[in-house]
Amino acid sequence: MAEQPLHEHTLGNGLRVVIREDHVVPLAAVNIWYGVGSRHEQAGRTGLAHLFEHLMFQGSGGVAEGEHAALLEAAGATFNASTSFERTNYYETVPVSHLELALWLEADRMGTLPAALTQANLDNQRDVVKNERRQRYDNQPYGTAFERLCALTFPAGHPYAHTPIGSMDDLDATTLTDCTDFFATWYAPGNAVLSIVGDVDPAAALAAAERYFGPVPAGPAAPPARPAPGDRLAELRVEKVDEEVPSPAYFAMFPLPSDGTAEIEALDHALEILGGGTGSRLYDRMVRRDEIATEVWAGVTRLAAGPSVAIVEAIGPDLGVLADVLDEELAAFATEGPSHDETVRAVAQAERAYLAQTETVTGLADGLSHNATLFGDPNRVFTAPERAAAVDAADIRAAAAHWLAPGARAVVTYGGAA
Template identity: 80%
Template structure:
């Protein structure tokens, strides 16, 4: 991806603004990353646990602020022909809109009003309503979905109790039920300060005019307290296979595994993610060829990677088949062979090409580029890092992938779930 000029400015209250011109279409993308996710939530401190708050706020932020009525944010964006949404992960929460450039200042003003004044509109009715929305989301996407709690279970096996990554952003029903207005106000004042946020604007804009708009909209928000440091996310290496037998009604037996990888940000994660891709990333992968085509012990198999900055990244292996024990045995055989032999030249070329293509596709729109700029500014203090992401993947060699497979994808070292099948 060719590097594009970035224009950066930090407001007096600490909000970091990044602007990139793109005059292909008359649109502007507004993207705010707050440095708060589920890893920053309170778990077991003084007997109090409030998991799920970061994700709950993703919903509460659309329920109005001092100068915006409930539902008005969405109504104004829809009337402007905008697309908008939000998302929460372990390490951040982001809010984004892509608007006709004529409505850029409206989008900025709406974001600024909720950043500066959300507690003014936070009512018990809003909290109860959105808590029910989140609880229903948990039921539909996790608790009542086949294998829906697999990732959550694996995190609990991989990380010790109370560890910042031991729980997932959806939170627990118990903690959601216990959350009060006071908890929400404290959480907002702790994490939703301008100095804990990055605002990226990408599109058909004049950079200085866009920065001036940001100054007008956000400049009057008090700086607020500095965000507290996140708890350490390191974890001791796994000594073997930690297996949990899951007694749950599912359509078919299955085997899930989690293997810790290096944290995001260095060369090591590039090689480790490519190794995971070669191992199980689609129908051309080693695991698919062995388990589905040749041995026919699985009907599907898949491997993916969740990158984390403050702790180990995570590789997930999912295989659906009648004999989870046999799947585990074959997985170890393939991991051992990969560590011993490394990838072929063709596997390396295909994996690096797929990684490059994926990175480019995620930043080819103003919406995607704005998100990537906010991500790299928030996590690595370098928004321009996005322009070298594809080159970093392309630079990984077969020897480095082999080393990564031996170090991070070793047989007999993982957490795992075995689902027995329908009853």
Template identity: 80%
Template sequence: MAEQPLHEHTLGNGLRVVVCEDHVVPLAAVNIWYGVGSRHERAGRTGLAHLFEHLMFQGSANVAEGEHAALLESAGAAFNASTSFERTNYYETVPVSHLELALWLEADRMGTLPAALTQVNLDNQRDVVKNERRQRYDNQPYGTAFERLCALTFPEGHPYAHTPIGSMDDLDATTLEDCADFFGTWYAPGNAVLSVVGDVDPAATIEAVERYFGGLPPGPEKPASRPGELGPLTGVRDETLREDVPSPAYFAMFTLPADGGDDIEAAELAVEILGGGSGSRLYDRMVRRDQIATEVWAGVTRLASGQSLAIVDAIGPEPDKIAAVLDEELERFAAQGPDADETARATAQAERGFLEQTETVTGLANALSQNATQFGDPARVFTAPGRAAAVTGDAIKQMAGRWLAPGGRTALTYGGAS
């Protein structure tokens, strides 16, 4: 995708606005990133960022409970929200004739959500989140693996030691006062980026944003962020779990460079070559040749305010053998690096991922909000393929030797030899 012209504007209250024209279809994607996620939660109140994602759909001063979703559905919108370590994201894609409805709804809940925040709403949405935790994590085979690995990888109290889903006890302890304080601290124009992509007129869109959002107060100065740096892991910390799972398995986590620099590009390509699908080294060794695993996968979670994460999942009857073969392949990769074909394939996969991310107005709006929020430059999204293509085999080898060393990871073993 060629770089597209962007129209940027900052309101007097600090809200950053990015508008990109795309006249292929008569749709408009509205995407707002708030710079708050689970890393900003305090001890004893984990899960509050994700809980707030749900509360934001429960009404505001001028929108009754249930009306936010009903209005968007009646407009033919596709909409949702998500929470991660570093941000919370709300988005809707609407027929362009309903763009102002989407902007008004987002502005009303940004400015007036506490007016509709009741104990009933809190109790209901707390139960929804707790049920989500049961269904997606606690009652799923290997469902808590990522959460457990984060707790093993990061020291207690570290901003990334807990995941966005939070704990049952902390959710139970959350009060209306906690919610009001959280909203007042983080849900403010000065802590948000609003991107609009689609069949829009940039000047008219910015004028509409000014009309709906311009009167909102900027909010307080954000609290200082706790540092998230950790560096490469040393040693192997392994926890064995005797849970009722379909098959024994081995899960490993490595730290990687923070997002935003050249090093993460090389490190992510290294992970792709090692375990990114059926053409990877680990799949070829463990599944095809040694037949010690039925599934192997590796992927990266990029983090901008601390170390990014790589995770390797391998399902197979003998986790101890999987761990030993993983060490062998990591050592070989660190010593030899990738060949030219592996580097070319990994670079092509990175370009494909970029195209998939930005091929729709919805995806492009999200990518613009991300790059504006985390790096201060929405246009940075368009340089992603070039950044990946510039990575050399030597850089991949160097990153593998530093961050994916055989003796530097945390691991979970499910079952295994007794």
């Protein structure tokens, strides 16, 4: 069966709408990306983007507190939201008969959320977020590793020096005025992409999107985001964390090129080969052969508006030995590069990840919003396998030799002697 085309339209208020038919199951995925995340926050108000994600479920002009979730649950929908460095995402997958309910709910909170922004709601959701921070970060073994690595890798004030969860002090300092200003600044239709994927008629879906979202005022243009410069580190930066943990652990971060570059494709493959699973070089060396670690993993967090980052995690009793072996493996990889079989497997893994995302209406809608928001082209989601396959072993070796240099990285250790 031939692939269905994308249907793209921009409403008069600036909202970009992307629609894709998929008649395999009688479902429709509604996915909205707003071009705002933690990198857009100001000093002293970290965590505001994530806090606002929570506030968006507390009602709006036409929806009472608690009713948003109740209506979707009654319709048999699955729904959620997430906040990252570069965007905030709201999504629901509904039986296609309830598509207009999902569109109405999203349009109502896009257009009228300040009507439900009360001090009580702010206080309640601030407590929810602070409790999330305690459970997932502060009171979790190694839970602050990523946050500490970002602060160690990037200078103070850099958009990626803090993570979306924010600090307790900044959450406490956030006011109702901060929230209403944040909404007015970033939650305008022109700073959003709406993707609809599923068992829909494109013309009818667009008409419904126009009917519900068209009346939302355009609002001001989003201000430019702060620059997020980055380059490879020239030295070793180490923070030793004195906390009680189950076992000593070693975490490393390497700045990488931005998403959308050929180098990030090569480095994604490099990290997959080095530490992507039980068949990786680091696992084979550290866990299987030398038995110096019980766990090891490496991967890439891609970021489009600034440097991406690579992360290596290893759990083992002797942190100094872990660091030395990591340097040895990076040096060998920089010299030899990957084998043909390793390259083929890395490309295949990238293709599997692409298929896993795009085989569901929920995943495909998210991919369309992602690429429309960060790259201006929703069709780019379909070219991911070609970009992955365009990288060869020489590209992977060269990129790794430059960006994953032994000894130059940010390191956070827990327990043991580094």
